Amino acid sequence: MEAIEVTEMKKNSNNKEFVLEQVAKQGKLLEFASAELQDDEDIVKKALEQDGEALEFASDRLKDNKQIILLAIKGAPWTACYASNRLKADKEVILASVKTYGQTLYYASEELRDDEEVVRNAVANKGIIVKYASFRLRDDKEIAELAVKQDKVAFHYLSERLKNDEDIKALLRIEEKRFYIYDKGIYY
Secondary structure (H helix, E strand, O other), X not given: OOOHHHHHHHHOOOOHHHHHHHHHHOHHHHHHOOHHHHOOHHHHHHHHHHOHHHHHHOOOOXXXXXXXXXXXXXXOHHHHHXXXXXXXXXXHHHHHHHOOOHHHHHHOOOOHHHOHHHHHHHHHHOHHHHHHOOOOHHHOHHHHHHHHHHOHHHXXXXXXXXXXXXXXXXXXXXXXXXHHHHHOOOOO
16 A cells, blocks of 8 residues: 555645655655656755655756755765766765765766775775776775775775785785684674
8 A cells, every 4th residue: 555645745746835845854755746846956955855865766957966966965975876977977976975985986987986086085985896996096005905904805806916915915914813803702
């Protein structure tokens, strides 16, 4: 059985005042608004203020609006995946997301996957995401160290040169020792 809120939204999908009131309470109800209202900045902003995940239901035109995307990311960093290709190549947008949700690097443009600041922020909170960085940055020792410290599995995605680097190997041994100590209930 359909929730009453959904039924009411479907009945009133073209009523701007009704939709505005409903998405202010439950942002994802934007899904059931008319296409015209999914393209209305006031409606979409109100929905995103309540729930950044409502971006999924915004029009393609608004998914190409930087302020709309930044508002969504503020509430749900992973929603950068819904941004237009143009905005997936916008450093400010991608940086806003990867600072708290490193996985966004996967959706970033090729140019941003080769941007040191973007990649550094991404791997600092999700080390394994280094696998989506450019080959050049997978060969950057500082980025490699950040990635491996965050997640030792990131080691597998580094350049061959860094896989043979003694400092990087030492980081793996330190992480393995910490895991062993944690697993055995020994704390230091």
